Amino acid sequence: MNLLADLWHILWSVETLTGTIRLSIPLLLAALGGVFSERSGVVNIALEGIMLNAAFATVLATHALTHPAVGEVPGGPFADPDLLVFGMWSGVAAGMAAGVLTALIHAVVTVTAKADQIVSGVGVNLLAIGSTQFLCFKFFGSTSNSPTIPAIRPWDLGDFGQSFLGQVLFGYSPLVYLAFGVLALAHVVLFRTTFGLRLQAVGEHPRAADTLGVSVGRMRYAGVLLSGALAGLGGAYLTSDVAQFTQNMTAGRGYIALAAMILGKWTPGGALGACLLFAFAQKFQFALRGAPSPLLQSIPSQFTDMIPYLLTILVLAGLVGRARAPAALGKPYEASEA
Amino acid sequence: MSRTLGRQALALAGCLVVGTLGRGLVRLVDALAGSPLGPGTVGALSLVAGFAVALAAVRACVRTGRYALSEPFSAGLAIGVGFPGLLAVRAVAAAAASATWLTWLGWPAALGIGVALGLGCVAAPEFVLTRLLAPVCAVGCAALVGMICLALMGYDPVAAAHEVVHGAQQGKWGLRDDLGYILYNATPLLLTGLAVASAFRTGLFNIGGRGQILVSCLACAWVGAFPGLPGFLHLPLAVGSGVLAGAAWGAIPGLLKAWRGAHEVIITIMMNFVAAALTGYFCTYPLKESASSLIPQTAPISESLHVPRLAELLKRADIEFPGYVQANVSLLVALLLAGAVYVFLWHTRWGYELRAVGLNPSAAEYGGIRVPRAIAMAMALSGALSGACCLDFICGQKYRYMHDDAMAYSENGFLGIAVALLGQNHPAGVVAAAFFFAFLVRLGGLVEFHTHVPKDLVLVLQAVIILFLIVGNEVFRRLAERYRASLVRSGRSVPATGGSAAGADPAPASAAAPGGGGA
Numbered sequence: 001m002n003l004l005a006d007l008w009h010i011l012w013s014v015e016t017l018t019g020t021i022r023l024s025i026p027l028l029l030a031a032l033g034g035v036f037s038e039r040s041g042v043v044n045i046a047l048e049g050i051m052l053n054a055a056f057a058t059v060l061a062t063h064a065l066t067h068p069a070v071g072e073v074p075g076g077p078f079a080d081p082d083l084l085v086f087g088m089w090s091g092v093a094a095g096m097a098a099g100v101l102t103a104l105i106h107a108v109v110t111v112t113a114k115a116d117q118i119v120s121g122v123g124v125n126l127l128a129i130g131s132t133q134f135l136c137f138k139f140f141g142s143t144s145n146s147p148t149i150p151a152i153r154p155w156d157l158g159d160f161g162q163s164f165l166g167q168v169l170f171g172y173s174p175l176v177y178l179a180f181g182v183l184a185l186a187h188v189v190l191f192r193t194t195f196g197l198r199l200q201a202v203g204e205h206p207r208a209a210d211t212l213g214v215s216v217g218r219m220r221y222a223g224v225l226l227s228g229a230l231a232g233l234g235g236a237y238l239t240s241d242v243a244q245f246t247q248n249m250t251a252g253r254g255y256i257a258l259a260a261m262i263l264g265k266w267t268p269g270g271a272l273g274a275c276l277l278f279a280f281a282q283k284f285q286f287a288l289r290g291a292p293s294p295l296l297q298s299i300p301s302q303f304t305d306m307i308p309y310l311l312t313i314l315v316l317a318g319l320v321g322r323a324r325a326p327a328a329l330g331k332p333y334e335a336s337e338a
Numbered sequence: 339m340s341r342t343l344g345r346q347a348l349a350l351a352g353c354l355v356v357g358t359l360g361r362g363l364v365r366l367v368d369a370l371a372g373s374p375l376g377p378g379t380v381g382a383l384s385l386v387a388g389f390a391v392a393l394a395a396v397r398a399c400v401r402t403g404r405y406a407l408s409e410p411f412s413a414g415l416a417i418g419v420g421f422p423g424l425l426a427v428r429a430v431a432a433a434a435a436s437a438t439w440l441t442w443l444g445w446p447a448a449l450g451i452g453v454a455l456g457l458g459c460v461a462a463p464e465f466v467l468t469r470l471l472a473p474v475c476a477v478g479c480a481a482l483v484g485m486i487c488l489a490l491m492g493y494d495p496v497a498a499a500h501e502v503v504h505g506a507q508q509g510k511w512g513l514r515d516d517l518g519y520i521l522y523n524a525t526p527l528l529l530t531g532l533a534v535a536s537a538f539r540t541g542l543f544n545i546g547g548r549g550q551i552l553v554s555c556l557a558c559a560w561v562g563a564f565p566g567l568p569g570f571l572h573l574p575l576a577v578g579s580g581v582l583a584g585a586a587w588g589a590i591p592g593l594l595k596a597w598r599g600a601h602e603v604i605i606t607i608m609m610n611f612v613a614a615a616l617t618g619y620f621c622t623y624p625l626k627e628s629a630s631s632l633i634p635q636t637a638p639i640s641e642s643l644h645v646p647r648l649a650e651l652l653k654r655a656d657i658e659f660p661g662y663v664q665a666n667v668s669l670l671v672a673l674l675l676a677g678a679v680y681v682f683l684w685h686t687r688w689g690y691e692l693r694a695v696g697l698n699p700s701a702a703e704y705g706g707i708r709v710p711r712a713i714a715m716a717m718a719l720s721g722a723l724s725g726a727c728c729l730d731f732i733c734g735q736k737y738r739y740m741h742d743d744a745m746a747y748s749e750n751g752f753l754g755i756a757v758a759l760l761g762q763n764h765p766a767g768v769v770a771a772a773f774f775f776a777f778l779v780r781l782g783g784l785v786e787f788h789t790h791v792p793k794d795l796v797l798v799l800q801a802v803i804i805l806f807l808i809v810g811n812e813v814f815r816r817l818a819e820r821y822r823a824s825l826v827r828s829g830r831s832v833p834a835t836g837g838s839a840a841g842a843d844p845a846p847a848s849a850a851a852p853g854g855g856g857a
Binding site: 045105109115116119122123124125127129131143252255262303305306308310313317 | 487490491543545594598599600601603604605607608609611612615616618619622623752755756759792794795796797798799800801802804805808809811812813
């Protein structure tokens with residue numbers, strides 16, 4: 001009974017609930033990006049690299065804009081504490097821009113040159129690992145990590161902010177609420193607007209869409225670049241969480257986001273559910289470390305680490321539910337094909 | 339035929355000589371004017387001038403109708419490949435100029451190779467177009483990007499290159515050391531490159547090299563630590579179980595693809611993470627060397643399993659070789675495996691079936707090939723080849739499973755993709771590409787040593803090679819199609835595709851367009 005009580009306690013702690021939300025946000029944003037890209041028919045393994053590049057760009061821009069004056073060297077233009085917030089949000093914008101630029105490489109290679117989408121994604125990811133380390137050394141003198149940057153803080157709500165409800169509902173960085181706004185918007189755009197329906201058409205039956213006058217190439221560019229912006233926002237969120245850049249800091253989150261998108265059956269709502277599930281599994285493991293019962297403590301972390309991957313494998317194998325990808329996913333479109 | 343080829347060779351040699359003379363002219367003018375431009379600018383200018391002069395010479399030959407280089411397209415291609423080839427050979431000869439015979443043999447040798455390359459283009463323009471040009475251009479673009487990165491870091495790229503080469507001549511880095519490290523780096527790249535390439539030939543993309551390496555190394559180290567087995571039995575048993583573990587880890591995505599239609603790319607990516615967690619668990623809990631130790635590693639394997647290093651073998655032949663270089667016998671095994679993969683894929687019935695599935699699954703099925711079985715078999719084979727890395731890592735380097743080192747080593751599974759692509763998915767190409775990438779890694783280390791530019795530059799270059807390669811493959815494939823169409827229009831016969839074994843068949847169609855994510 002003691003064990004159950006412990007578990008119950010862990011499940012409903014503020015720490016677990018808020019931690020789950022925090023961990024799910026970068027996954028959610030990248031998964032939403034994945035939805036847009038793959039719905040347009042372009043496999044996007046490059047999410048990982050997009051997030052990594054965005055994370056670095058965010059840190060670089062924020063640092064450049066907000067670093068305090070040291071001796072002779074003047075501080076950044078937003079170094080003043082009152083202006084800090086501009087610097088931080090410019091950093092987020094820079095992250096999104098870097099995400100779009102990285103996605104542009106993927107789009108040029110896969111849509112314009114019609115090369116293999118998966119290999120291109122692998123290339124972009126490798127490029128991101130190499131270039132961020134290289135540039136980190138160039139700008140910060142170390143390949144492993146950057147100096148810390150100011151992080152975007154939750155709103156100060158006084159006493160209410162310290163209560164259970166206050167912490168669970170309002171204890172997050174504004175980026176979290178932005179992410180949920182983006183989620184709602186993504187759902188509406190994808191299923192209720194002309195643009196979204198065209199995007200889906202291009203991913204399901206590009207020839208039909210082309211016949212009706214929808215430019216397949218342009219829609220696919222839009223899908224991939226949108227995924228760059230969204231995954232870029234996810235990368236920016238990562239850095240605001242830990243307030244610096246570290247070598248390969250995405251650590252496979254782009255791939256988990258890909259898994260979440262598949263588990264969520266290529267829909268924004270489904271992706272949210274999957275991301276929350278994966279984030280919970282991760283947070284639950286941390287919580288178990290501090291559990292009072294030795295039995296709970298002894299569960300090896302490796303098993304909970306596997307959950308997202310095993311679930312994805314099961315789903316793809318059709319053993320749990322059935323995932324149906326967009327019909328034209330992964331196939332370059334040849335306008336002149338007979 | 340041979341008379342035409344002889345005349346063409348003569349014409350080509352003439353054009354190349356004229357081209358290099360044009361290149362020399364630029365340098366002469368520059369030297370007479372007191373070198374107002376930097377060495378980099380002059381180098382680039384002379385290159386462009388030489389190239390233009392060579393092309394003009396070809397055009398003149400074709401116009402006057404005196405030469406057999408009658409096909410303007412082939413002629414242009416011949417110069418396009420022959421001229422840079424000549425200069426590249428000459429540059430290598432200059433870099434290795436410590437061997438004096440090379441310096442005066444350099445030009446004729448370079449000319450000969452340039453003409454040979456050019457003639458290859460004339461004889462088999464399609465093979466060159468679709469198989470050779472894309473890798474060469476990709477590497478060239480990567481070199482350009484590398485130079486830009488160096489310039490960004492505030493180094494003169496030409497000076498940096500000079501420093502590295504000069505360092506070689508001064509004996510700052512011994513040729514044997516570097517050769518040793520290249521061989522050491524090449525071993526896993528060779529194996530993973532073969533793994534990815536063989537799966538590619540069946541139209542499958544195996545990104546699961548990481549996971550396959552991890553499980554195979556753990557299995558090999560586990561069996562290798564069994565006490566009391568005779569050595570002659572123990573080694574094959576341990577390595578065999580490692581290879582089997584890799585094959586099984588590769589077969590799972592294969593089976594899921596064959597019977598459930600699950601996309602092998604996503605599954606292998608997920609399997610990589612599962613393998614990392616699983617091996618981490620085993621070497622932290624059940625297989626840990628001692629409970630008190632904090633390091634996640636297994637017990638050492640028995641000494642009879644240590645395979646000899648190359649240095650020990652070469653010592654018997656009285657060749658001096660640095661003993662601290664961990665390159666070992668598994669390199670030779672990997673080279674043998676490359677040959678075996680070639681024979682298997684191109685000269686056995688099973689290999690034929692795998693390639694048929696890669697080229698056109700529907701046609702293969704219609705022809706009586708059991709496609710699901712072929713897919714599962716190809717993935718198992720690919721996993722087994724990745725798994726063979728355990729011979730190098732466990733029996734040749736670490737003599738036990740150390741999780742952190744194994745995780746770093748398993749990166750080779752990813753790099754194998756670049757190796758297979760650059761090698762155009764052919765075992766011979768893979769061997770060349772593996773040594774090239776190993777050389778690149780070593781070069782990155784040297785550049786870091788001499789200029790403090792981080793060696794992560796090599797990762798960037800590898801990525802650039804991948805991206806340019808797949809774009810180049812598409813571009814040149816289209817160009818080749820247009821070339822064929824022009825031959826048909828002009829009423830000439832269409833030559834058979836490709837000339838040599840490497841070009842005997844086009845890349846698998848379905849490898850270029852993998853199916854949907856899950857359906």
